[in-house]
Every structure is written in C-alpha cells, then in structure tokens.
Amino acid sequence: MGAHTDLDAVMTPVATARGLPNEHYVSDQMFVEERNAVLFKSWSGIGFAKDVPEPGDAKPIDFLGMPLVMIRDKTGELGVFQNTCRHRGMILIDKAKKIEGAIRCPYHSWCYALNGDLRATPHVGGPGNNIHEDIKRDELGLIRIRSFVWRDVVFVNISGNAPEFTEVHADLIARWSEHDQPLYHGGPGSSFKLPVKTNWKLAVENYCESYHLPWIHPGLNSYSRLEDHYHIEKQGEYSGQGTLVYRQLTGEGGEVFPDFRGLSDKWDEGAEYISLFPNVLFAAQRDHAYAILLEPVSTCETIEHVEIYYASPPEETPDLEALRDKNTRQWREIFEEDIFVVEGMQKGRHGAMFDGGKFSPAMDGPTHLFHHWVASKLAEARG
Amino acid sequence: MVQAGSDSEAECFYLTHAYVFALQVDATERIELNARLVALGREAPLPDGA
Ligand code: FES
Numbered sequence: 001m002g003a004h005t006d007l008d009a010v011m012t013p014v015a016t017a018r019g020l021p022n023e024h025y026v027s028d029q030m031f032v033e034e035r036n037a038v039l040f041k042s043w044s045g046i047g048f049a050k051d052v053p054e055p056g057d058a059k060p061i062d063f064l065g066m067p068l069v070m071i072r073d074k075t076g077e078l079g080v081f082q083n084t085c086r087h088r089g090m091i092l093i094d095k096a097k098k099i100e101g102a103i104r105c106p107y108h109s110w111c112y113a114l115n116g117d118l119r120a121t122p123h124v125g126g127p128g129n130n131i132h133e134d135i136k137r138d139e140l141g142l143i144r145i146r147s148f149v150w151r152d153v154v155f156v157n158i159s160g161n162a163p164e165f166t167e168v169h170a171d172l173i174a175r176w177s178e179h180d181q182p183l184y185h186g187g188p189g190s191s192f193k194l195p196v197k198t199n200w201k202l203a204v205e206n207y208c209e210s211y212h213l214p215w216i217h218p219g220l221n222s223y224s225r226l227e228d229h230y231h232i233e234k235q236g237e238y239s240g241q242g243t244l245v246y247r248q249l250t251g252e253g254g255e256v257f258p259d260f261r262g263l264s265d266k267w268d269e270g271a272e273y274i275s276l277f278p279n280v281l282f283a284a285q286r287d288h289a290y291a292i293l294l295e296p297v298s299t300c301e302t303i304e305h306v307e308i309y310y311a312s313p314p315e316e317t318p319d320l321e322a323l324r325d326k327n328t329r330q331w332r333e334i335f336e337e338d339i340f341v342v343e344g345m346q347k348g349r350h351g352a353m354f355d356g357g358k359f360s361p362a363m364d365g366p367t368h369l370f371h372h373w374v375a376s377k378l379a380e381a382r383g
Numbered sequence: 384m385v386q387a388g389s390d391s392e393a394e395c396f397y398l399t400h401a402y403v404f405a406l407q408v409d410a411t412e413r414i415e416l417n418a419r420l421v422a423l424g425r426e427a428p429l430p431d432g433a
C-alpha cells in the first residue's frame with residue numbers, strides 16, 4: 001500500500017535531501033498510510049482540555065474518521081475513549097454535553113460510568129433481567145485510548161504502543177520547563193478556527209521555518225527581522241524557530257499582559273515557536289501562549305484550531321479584554337497571511353515533475369527535520 | 384424462576400427502566416432500585432461509591 005514512494009532521498013542530510021514526494025500530499029492512499037503509520041502511531045493532538053472543564057463534561061471528536069470522546073470523570077481526570085458502544089457499535093455521544101450520571105447508549109440503553117466501566121445492561125438476560133452469565137461487565141467497558149494533556153492539548157496514542165508522552169517529549173518538556181505553569185484560556189474571543197485547503201503536513205512545515213517571515217509577514221518583519229531568529233532542531237521530536245526580539249503587545253493606555261511567573265531573563269525578549277510532531281504547533285512567550293491543533297480532515301483539507309492562553313484567568317483581568325481581542329486579531333492576521341502559501345504549496349504538488357523540492361541547507365533545516373521524521377515513521381511501518 | 388407475563392416480570396421491567404434513568408441522571412433512587420433488582424436476582428450490585 002503506497003510502498004512505492006521513495007523515502008531514501010528524504011532521509012539523507014539536508015544538503016542533499018529532497019522533500020517528501022508529491023504523493024504524500026495529493027494521494028488519498030498515502031493519506032491513509034500516514035494516518036496509520038504516523039498519526040496513529042505517535043502522540044497526536046485531538047482537542048483541548050479546557051473544552052471539558054468540569055466533571056461529567058463530554059466532547060465527541062472525530063479524529064481521522066475514528067470516533068473518540070473526551071470525558072472528565074468524577075475525580076476530575078480527563079479520559080479519552082472510543083465513542084462506540086460495546087454492544088452493537090452505536091455511537092454513544094453525538095454532541096458535547098454534560099453527563100449527570102452515566103453514559104446511556106441511545107440504542108439499547110447499556111450504561112457506562114464516566115470512567116468507562118460498564119454499569120448496566122438492561123434486559124440483556126431477557127425482559128426485566130439485566131444480567132447474563134455471558135455478559136461479563138468487567139470485560140465490556142469502553143475502550144480507553146491512551147491520552148496525555150500537555151499545555152492544555154489533549155494528545156492520544158491510538159496504536160497504544162508508543163513510548164510514554166513524557167519520554168518521547170522529555171526534551172521539549174525540559175526546554176520549556178519554566179513555562180510549566182497554569183495556562184488560562186482567554187475565553188471565547190481567544191479561540192478561532194481556520195479551515196485551509198492543504199495537507200496537514202504543509203501547515204507543520206510552514207510553521208517551523210523562519211525563512212518566509214520577511215516575505216509573508218512584512219509587518220512582523222518590521223521589528224522581528226530574519227537575522228533575529230534561530231532554528232530549533234531536535235531530530236525525531238520537534239523543530240521550529242525562536243526569536244531574540246519578542247515584543248509585548250501594548251494597549252491604548254500602555255497596558256500589557258501579566259507575565260508568567262519566575263521566567264528567566266532569556267524570555268524577556270525571547271520567544272519560541274515549535275512544531276511538535278505530528279500535528280500541534282506551540283508558542284512560548286513571556287506573557288501569553290498559544291496552541292494550534294492541526295486537524296487533518298482529508299488529503300487536501302486541514303482545520304487549524306487556534307487557542308490562546310494567558311498567565312492569569314480572564315475573570316481576574318476584565319480590564320485586559322480589549323487587549324486580548326487585539327491579540328487575537330493580530331495572531332489571526334498573521335495566520336491568515338500563511339494560508340495562501342500552504343494552499344499554494346498544496347496546488348504546486350500536483351505538478352507531476354516536482355521532485356519533492358530542494359532544501360536550503362542554511363534555512364530549511366527545521367523543515368527537513370520534519371520530512372525526515374515522517375519518512376522514518378513510514379519506513380518503520382513499511383518494515 | 385419468574386413466569387413470562389407474571390406481575391413479577393412486569394415489576395422487573397419497570398424497575399429496570401427506572402433504574403437506568405436514575406443511573407443516567409445520577410439520582411439517589413438508583414441505590415434502592417439497584418438493591419431491589421439485586422434482591423430479585425436481576426442485577427449486579429453497584430460498586431462502592433457508584
Ligand atoms: S448498541 Fe449500545 S446498547 Fe445496544
């Protein structure tokens with residue numbers, strides 16, 4: 001299945017490597033291969049913990065065709081389950097809702113506790129009899145999907161056999177350990193979605209490079225020039241870019257957002273923008289953070305879910321609401337500036353003679369690093 | 384053994400529905416309904432704290 005694409009040329013050093021072949025962007029068959037070999041086998045972002053804030057909150061998520069549901073249980077733990085009843089396979093939860101007690105399947109009313117345990121199986125032994133020796137409830141709980149929440153993003157490992165999230169991403173967790181403190185979502189105005197007509201990988205690739213900044217984001221470049229950026233490259237894990245001239249947003253009256261607590265001087269004017277493979281784009285800055293979850297919808301469609309976070313809860317800083325709105329607008333403009341390039345690169349990959357492209361050894365290290373990671377995952381799965 | 388169509392079967396049927404809806408909304412009646420069904424041999428005891 002798709003095993004004909006040549007990955008060897010991708011897995012050489014950046015100076016000689018070519019990018020992933022066209023098929024990886026335009027072939028539905030390859031989309032499925034990457035779903036299985038890359039997205040399901042690693043830790044992929046599927047949602048945000050802030051969307052299920054209280055015990056009983058449940059939110060269904062369709063991830064690459066796989067029905068999942070995030071549920072916060074009575075103890076406050078967030079769990080992810082396959083959203084499929086163990087009886088006849090009915091979808092259990094069709095829209096985000098608060099579950100008071102148990103999840104009742106809408107078909108024959110089998111009931112599951114918020115932790116996935118099967119609680120009731122009405123009439124399973126005949127009318128009025130809710131037990132049967134062959135219905136072993138402890139073997140019929142909801143299928144739990146391995147999950148881990150980091151910087152409010154809910155990651156899952158569908159294959160179930162990836163090493164622990166904290167092991168896979170130990171390096172980035174340590175790199176940003178100073179930022180390991182409560183992130184408060186800015187509220188409804190700090191959340192937006194951008195549907196883009198591109199393969200999900202092109203959004204990752206565009207985010208981890210600084211090469212395009214002067215051309216695509218001239219506004220940003222007026223104070224944050226190309227030479228003020230550095231590459232971030234961690235083979236097999238993540239890549240991105242950092243800036244040395246981060247400037248805080250200021251409001252009409254000179255107000256700024258409060259800083260995260262106890263950050264070292266490096267963050268006064270430093271900020272980092274990292275693509276965490278496979279599909280989440282993060283920013284760490286002194287006074288706010290964001291996460292962009294790339295939802296791969298199809299070979300050529302991706303939804304970018306953008307969520308912005310602050311060092312203090314919006315309820316405590318109502319006076320900063322206008323500044324938060326301004327911040328959302330500013331980021332939205334920047335991310336919108338990127339749309340025509342990710343869509344244009346998608347179109348460009350229908351050029352049958354395009355050979356994956358020639359990387360700049362000086363500027364495209366982070367991009368190549370991602371290609372190399374994808375190719376390695378595919379090669380591993382192909383055996 | 385309960386006879387089909389007996390009062391007891393109707394009772395268990397009714398109790399089952401009441402029990403399921405009590406579970407669904409976390410109503411305290413679930414405890415008593417569970418106990419009655421368990422006594423009739425129609426349900427498993429709720430685990431502690433459920
Ligand atoms: S399919 Fe869920 S109870 Fe039958």
Ligand SMILES: [Fe+2]
Nearest residue numbers: 206216217338
């Ligand atoms: Fe950009």
